Every structure is written in C-alpha cells, then in structure tokens.
C-alpha cells in the first residue's frame with residue numbers, strides 16, 4: 001500500500017460495511033485514500049463522499065483516487081450533516097471512521113506530531129485552524145494543562161508536568177517537540193519505559209486538545225446514525241480507549257429501546273432503538289496484520305447497523 005498510510009483492517013471494514021452497487025457511502029477520514037480505494041475496488045459503482053480536515057491528505061488521495069469520482073470535502077467531519085446537505089445528500093448507506101492521525105502526519109517532522117522528531121510544536125490536522133500545540137503549551141494555565149493531561153492523557157503526574165511546563169516557559173517560550181520532551185523528562189525521568197509512556201500520553205493529550213478530537217467524535221456520531229438508511233452501517237475504528245469508550249457508549253444507548261431507570265415498570269422514555277450492534281466486542285487486527293503493520297496494534301473496530309425505527 002501507499003507510503004502515506006497503510007489502511008488498517010481494510011478487508012474487514014469493507015466486508016462489514018456491506019458495500020452495494022449504486023449506494024451512497026461516506027469515508028469520514030480519507031487520509032491517504034487507502035480505505036476509499038479499497039471500497040472502489042470492491043464495488044466500483046458507489047457514490048462516495050470523503051472528508052478530511054487535512055489539505056495534504058485530500059491532495060494525496062485525489063491522485064490515488066483519480067480513476068474514480070469521489071466528492072472530496074476539506075472539512076472537519078463534525079460538520080457531516082451540513083456538508084452532506086450542501087451536496088443534497090439526505091441519507092447514506094454506510095459510513096467509515098478511521099480515527100486519529102495518519103502515518104504521514106506522524107512521520108512528517110514539520111507537522112510537529114511526533115515525539116521522535118524534533119520540530120516546531122504544531123499537531124494541527126487542519127493547518128488553517130488557530131490552535132496549535134505551541135499555543136496550548138505556552139498559553140494554557142496550570143489548571144487547564146493539568147486537566148487535559150489527566151482527561152486526555154490519563155496521566156498520573158499531570159499536575160507536576162503542568163508545573164514544569166509553566167516553570168520552563170517563564171524562562172523562555174517552548175518552541176519544539178524536543179524541548180517539550182525534555183521538560184516531561186525532567187519530571188518522569190529519562191530512558192525508562194515508563195518515562196516514554198508518560199511522554200506518549202502527554203503528546204496524545206495535547207494532540208487531542210489541539211484538534212478537539214473527542215468532542216468532534218461525540219458531535220458526529222448521532223448525526224451519522226440519523227443519516228443512515230435502514231440496513232445501513234456505521235464502522236468506527238479507534239486507536240485509544242477514550243475514543244473507543246465514546247463509540248461504545250453511543251452505540252449502546254442508540255441500540256437500546258428503553259432508557260427508563262430500572263425502577264420504572266412501564267416505559268415512559270419514548271426512546272427509540274435505532275441501531276443493532278454487529279460486534280459487541282471490538283474487532284482487532286490479525287497477528288498477520290500486526291506483523292506487517294505495527295500501527296494496527298491499538299486499532300479497535302466497532303460496527304452497528306441502522307434498524308427500522310419503531311416504538
């Protein structure tokens with residue numbers, strides 16, 4: 001596959017999406033177009049709307065998909081409903097989310113996502129957006145930094161690392177991923193596995209904040225489910241437990257007919273079951289795929305199907 005990004009669990013995703021001729025699909029996270037191309041290979045006669053908030057991804061994927069005619073949309077997928085309405089799409093037959101960052105974004109030093117490459121702190125998927133990692137690190141209060149390190153990084157040393165950042169930036173502005181890594185090491189130590197894990201967690205937390213990743217996911221899931229035709233499927237591949245928890249909980253709630261408290265004998269909630277969950281346990285990559293693509297290690301795929309609404 002392309003050096004931009006190797007699509008994860010492509011066959012499984014496509015099988016579970018049940019692609020069919022003439023139907024309309026959304027690839028909410030186009031990236032290098034790997035999943036989108038696989039979709040066209042499996043069923044060329046589909047209508048595909050593909051989102052990415054990173055202009056580099058759209059440029060790259062446009063070439064990968066040049067033999068096909070997807071509608072490419074440079075927008076955060078949280079605007080799914082309004083963008084599809086703009087394109088006069090009222091309903092869809094399937095949607096795929098392959099969350100997080102692409103290998104290209106991680107490997108391209110100047111995008112400032114990576115712990116391994118010293119570069120200007122950036123981490124914006126959408127380079128037109130105002131909030132960068134540099135802004136977060138240099139302007140957020142100790143309280144705010146601690147909160148994001150705790151919430152988005154699940155980091156025990158959140159407060160101490162936030163304090164170290166404030167002390168460092170009082171001396172001079174923090175510019176690079178390397179400088180940030182050193183500040184984290186001043187708290188977590190250097191060279192140990194634990195210290196590496198701490199750095200990964202802090203970088204993850206800042207990336208989630210910069211791109212408002214969890215809120216975008218929360219915003220889009222209900223819209224995506226509402227847009228699905230009966231029988232249509234939603235497939236979401238997440239790469240850390242915070243995302244997976246959101247997907248699991250939204251699917252569970254929408255797949256429940258009654259959400260009245262257990263003490264209520266006769267249902268009063270009027271909640272409508274909209275989804276059937278296809279896999280209660282998340283699907284992971286095979287040993288073979290893990291060996292070929294280590295980045296598939298943390299992937300968890302959840303799929304659900306829209307059911308006819310009845311109460």
Ligand SMILES: C[S@@+](CC[C@H](N)C(=O)[O-])C[C@H]1O[C@@H](n2cnc3c(N)ncnc32)[C@H](O)[C@@H]1O
Pocket residue numbers: 005006007008028029030031032033034035036051052053054057075076077078098099100101102103125216217
């Ligand atoms: C894991 S990559 C997708 C790779 C793709 N499936 C492929 O096969 O090449 C995730 C992509 O989704 C994009 N992305 C992540 N969150 C997004 C959001 N909220 N809105 C739009 N694009 C998003 C990223 O910019 C990145 O290019």
